[in-house]
Structure formats: structure tokens, C-alpha cells
Amino acid sequence: MHEPTNFAINCRDVSKTFNTTKVLDQIDFQLPGGSLGALLGPSGCGKTTLLRLIAGFETIDQGQIWLGDREIASAKTHVPAEQRQIGMVFQEYALFPHLTVGQNVGYGLGRQARQQRIDELLELVGLAGLAKRMPHELSGGQQQRVALARALAPNPQLLLLDEPFSNLDAGLRDQVRSATKQILRHVGATALFVTHDQAEALSLADQVTVMLGGKVMQSASPHELYLRPTSQAVAQFVGEANFLAGIARDNSVECGLGQLLLTKPMHGPVTLMIRPEALQLVPDPIGNGLILGQRFYGHYQLLDVQIGALQLAVQTGPRLDLAPNLRVAVSVQGPVVAFEAS
Numbered sequence: 001m002h003e004p005t006n007f008a009i010n011c012r013d014v015s016k017t018f019n020t021t022k023v024l025d026q027i028d029f030q031l032p033g034g035s036l037g038a039l040l041g042p043s044g045c046g047k048t049t050l051l052r053l054i055a056g057f058e059t060i061d062q063g064q065i066w067l068g069d070r071e072i073a074s075a076k077t078h079v080p081a082e083q084r085q086i087g088m089v090f091q092e093y094a095l096f097p098h099l100t101v102g103q104n105v106g107y108g109l110g111r112q113a114r115q116q117r118i119d120e121l122l123e124l125v126g127l128a129g130l131a132k133r134m135p136h137e138l139s140g141g142q143q144q145r146v147a148l149a150r151a152l153a154p155n156p157q158l159l160l161l162d163e164p165f166s167n168l169d170a171g172l173r174d175q176v177r178s179a180t181k182q183i184l185r186h187v188g189a190t191a192l193f194v195t196h197d198q199a200e201a202l203s204l205a206d207q208v209t210v211m212l213g214g215k216v217m218q219s220a221s222p223h224e225l226y227l228r229p230t231s232q233a234v235a236q237f238v239g240e241a242n243f244l245a246g247i248a249r250d251n252s253v254e255c256g257l258g259q260l261l262l263t264k265p266m267h268g269p270v271t272l273m274i275r276p277e278a279l280q281l282v283p284d285p286i287g288n289g290l291i292l293g294q295r296f297y298g299h300y301q302l303l304d305v306q307i308g309a310l311q312l313a314v315q316t317g318p319r320l321d322l323a324p325n326l327r328v329a330v331s332v333q334g335p336v337v338a339f340e341a342s
């Protein structure tokens with residue numbers, strides 16, 4: 001079957017079983033050309049397996065994968081990894097320890113114009129002048145850039161990155177992440193990276209795909225995913241969320257915070273999701289809430305507030321006037337998302 005699309009990657013109904021465990025269950029996944037995608041999910045959800053199927057390191061049991069309009073995998077087809085024009089960056093970088101930086105970058109290139117391309121790529125990743133160094137003479141961040149330059153050298157149609165920043169310490173990680181994004185944008189690459197770090201996925205990717213238990217739960221822009229999760233599971237996995245029960249009638253819902261407005265009409269029992277920053281509080285001796293606890297993060301804080309039988313997280317900026325045992329008035333100032341009660 002041929003399915004021409006505008007997607008750089010198109011996975012349809014892809015399943016994979018190891019021994020008797022179904023690791024990927026009817027995956028539908030698309031990534032537009034020129035964009036940066038993230039596969040996000042907890043450990044064991046199957047994200048690395050999906051990346052490896054796209055790379056061609058494993059065969060698929062069912063479904064199809066296209067790279068542009070080329071079918072690269074199905075139950076009957078398996079284009080070998082080296083013929084897929086896919087570049088890889090591994091978690092451990094996998095640099096050849098006995099080769100210099102320049103030789104590492106040039107590894108997948110033919111002889112022609114090799115030196116020029118190596119220089120060009122080292123310049124691109126900000127390592128011009130380090131071609132003669134050995135990998136062990138570089139910092140973690142520099143090694144990651146060499147791995148990126150090596151993957152980009154043959155001009156791949158697609159770049160796959162497996163937890164590319166997890167080996168870097170926190171201080172360096174942010175810096176390397178934005179440098180990587182800049183480089184990928186500069187060369188107009190289509191790239192897909194795997195992460196279990198939601199902040200990394202939200203801050204870096206154009207499209208975030210949440211996987212849970214071998215299934216794709218939602219694929220959307222970071223804003224859409226955070227503000228309009230389509231399931232309670234996604235809302236819970238991405239960011240901090242408050243859940244409360246309610247009874248919906250048309251565009252309003254009755255719940256422990258009173259009557260609230262819904263963005264779409266619903267009926268009957270629902271579960272409401274309200275982000276901590278969608279709640280506001282002010283000190284009030286006769287208010288509806290009591291501060292039970294405080295989690296202070298510097299540029300913001302989360303306050304655990306008891307309201308009747310509910311316990312909700314409320315986000316504020318750093319303030320000195322809020323502390324446990326203070327009575328406050330809590331109100332809803334942001335979007336309320338409703339799911340059919342499960």
C-alpha cells in the first residue's frame with residue numbers, strides 16, 4: 001500500500017511484540033518535515049523501541065512506516081538501516097574513542113570534499129579548531145556536539161536522537177539543548193528525539209507526542225498539549241494538575257469550587273482539570289481555603305490548599321505573605337478542562 005503524505009515520518013498502525021509482551025500497540029504517528037518532534041513518556045512506554053523501528057534497528061510486526069513517500073518498513077518490507085538516510089545521536093554519544101574529532105565527524109562521508117564538510121560541520125557546532133583532539137579530551141557538551149556533527153555530516157533526511165541530553169549535568173543541559181535546537185533549525189533538519197523529561201520536550205519541540213503503555217496518547221504542539229490535553233492521563237503526565245469531580249450541565253459545571261464555566265457543553269459526571277496557575281489566592285480571614293503546605297522553587301511556589309474536602313495546588317510568584325495555616329480565598333482565573341468521568 002502506498003500512502004503519499006507531506007509528513008517526513010508517517011507510522012500507521014505499527015505494532016511490535018518482544019517475546020510475548022506487546023511493546024507498541026497500533027501506533028499512529030506523524031511528523032511534518034522540517035520540524036522538531038519529541039517522543040515523551042515514562043520509562044518502559046516504548047519510545048526507544050519506536051525510535052529503533054524508524055531507524056531500522058528492529059523489524060515491525062504490523063503496520064507501515066514511510067519516510068517521506070518511501071515505504072521503509074512493513075510486515076513484508078524492511079529497508080536496512082544504512083539505506084534509510086537517517087542520522088542518529090545516541091545517549092552515550094558513541095564516538096569512536098581511537099579517532100580524532102575530525103575523523104569522527106567524517107566517518108560516514110566519502111573521500112570527496114570530506115575535509116571541507118568536516119570543517120563546515122565543526123564550524124556549525126561551534127568546535128572549529130578542535131578537529132585534532134581526541135574524544136576524551138572534550139567536555140560532555142562538546143562530545144554531544146561532535147555526535148551531532150557526525151550525524152548531520154551525510155545530510156540525512158531525518159535525525160533521530162535518543163535521550164541526547166541526559167548525560168549532561170543540569171547546568172550545561174539547558175545551554176546544550178538550545179544550541180542543538182539552533183543548529184537543527186539552521187540546517188532545516190527534521191529531527192525526532194526521545195525523552196522522559198517533560199520540561200525538555202515542552203521547551204524544545206514543535207510537536208510533542210505522549211506515549212503511555214505502548215500507545216500514542218496525544219500528539220500536539222507544546223501549548224496545545226499543556227492547555228488542552230485530551231485525556232486525564234496526558235494531563236497528569238504533563239505538568240502539575242489538580243483534578244476534581246463535578247456534574248456538568250451544558251456549559252457550566254458544579255464542583256467543590258462552586259459553579260464554573262466549561263469551554264464546551266457536557267452533561268453528567270465529569271473530572272475537571274485545573275492547572276495550579278489557573279487558580280488565584282488572596283489572604284482572607286473568612287476565605288474558603290487553608291494553606292496546608294508550601295513548595296518553594298524560587299521564581300514560583302506551589303501552595304497546597306485545603307478547600308472543604310478538596311486539596312488543591314495553587315501557584316503564585318515568590319511571596320513573603322503566604323505561609324501554612326493562613327486562611328485564603330481561592331478563585332479560578334484560568335481554563336478549566338473537563339473529561340468524561342472514568
Ligand SMILES: Nc1ncnc2c1ncn2[C@@H]1O[C@H](COP(=O)(O)OP(=O)(O)OP(=O)(O)O)[C@@H](O)[C@H]1O
Binds near residue numbers: 019047
Ligand atoms: N530487544 C528487546 N527484547 C525484549 N524486550 C525489550 C527489548 N527492547 C525493549 N524491550 C522491552 O520493551 C519495553 C519498552 O522498552 P523501551 O526501551 O522502548 O521503553 P522506553 O520508553 O524507551 O523506556 P526507557 O526510557 O527506560 O528507555 C520495556 O518493557 C523493555 O523491557
